[in-house]
Amino acid sequence: STPQENGVWERRKTLPAPMISRCDYSVWGILKKCIGMELSKITMPIVFNEPLSFLQRMSEYMEHTHLIHKACTLSDSIDRMQVVAAFAVSSVASQWDRTGKPFNPLLGETYELTREDEGYRLISEQVSHHPPISAFHAQSLKQEFEFHGSIYPKLKFWGKSVEAEPKGTMTLELLKHKEAFTWTNPLCCVHNIIMGKLWIEQYGTVEIVNHNTGDSKKKRRVLYGKWTECMYSVAPKVYEANKKKKTEKGDAKKNKPEQSAGEQETEDMPGGQETVSVITGSALLWRITPRPAHSEEMYNFTSFTMTLNELEPGMERLLAPTDCRLRPDIRAMENGDLDTASVEKDRLEEKQRAARKECSKDEEEWSTRWFRLGTNPHTGAQDWLYTGGYFDRNYTDCPNIY
């Protein structure tokens, strides 16, 4: 089914079908009934979805893994720290303009992402249903790094917007440097849910801690840029001097243009076309890969995202039966068949409810398969840790969730 060039299989560059327009639906009409609800409890018409599970969307943190490889090659710990910071920012860059709702993972659902060309593999599992918690663990194929964490997306409705707080710690270990970094992801806000164009903002403080050097509060470098675009590093002195120069210039032309009457009363997206002004002497840490031309008809996916739900030749035989590539509802939506997608989604959710009832009748507790609740050795806090063994590919005791 996949195009082959010179007999060599290539990853797909697009989805099998374009997305169906959401113009005929009002988000607010549905969301106003959901105020205060848990993400996993919100049911919206499938047209607001994107054909991915939340486990796959979380795997997008890996799009710029080359930055981790880069960090591994650097001998100075400050140099490593700034590339790690660029990685942390780049890991949410694919969220820009992505206003589709991913499918809620079923309890026990898994997603594996093996990228030999990029030198890593990842396994994730839905470890809790209420609250919804997704855990992931990525490792380099050459024992250079481990990157793991869990996300509980805590939603808040603020009237005109929805705010998602991704609760959970990210841990990145650079094995050869015996170095561990941790951080939590920024908040994510979806604006204009009542009227206007939906848009996504990420904000808040992301504090990256190097647990080995316990680096002091001394300002070593200034990093600047945009999460949707690029990130630069510059010496603090150069940065300060540049800021001073700028404010002096700026004071001269302070008059802002007046707002024109009759302007749409929705929250505006900040500077659509504006780009980062680069300070002389800066080093580029990261620049985003442009989205493909057809991205808009494809849920605003990046090229990396387009490939996440692809069934590679021969993969069906290898995958765990719980892998979300095997979810019939997501597959149907990807193929543009919304009716089947909707029927299948209801069936899977009903099956999950029935299984839970059966479980509680026998007074059984759900047990996770690939992760267990333990203590993160770097933070000392409770965390979901990978128990190993997924890639031994013995899936005999995996639950039947589809």
Ligand code: CLR
């Ligand atoms: C953003 C990156 C974070 C982890 C994370 C948590 C919650 C996610 C959010 C990400 C992206 C946007 C998101 C949100 C939950 C609901 C929301 C998927 C992945 C969607 C866009 C809400 C759609 C509802 C309508 C208004 C259509 O590190």
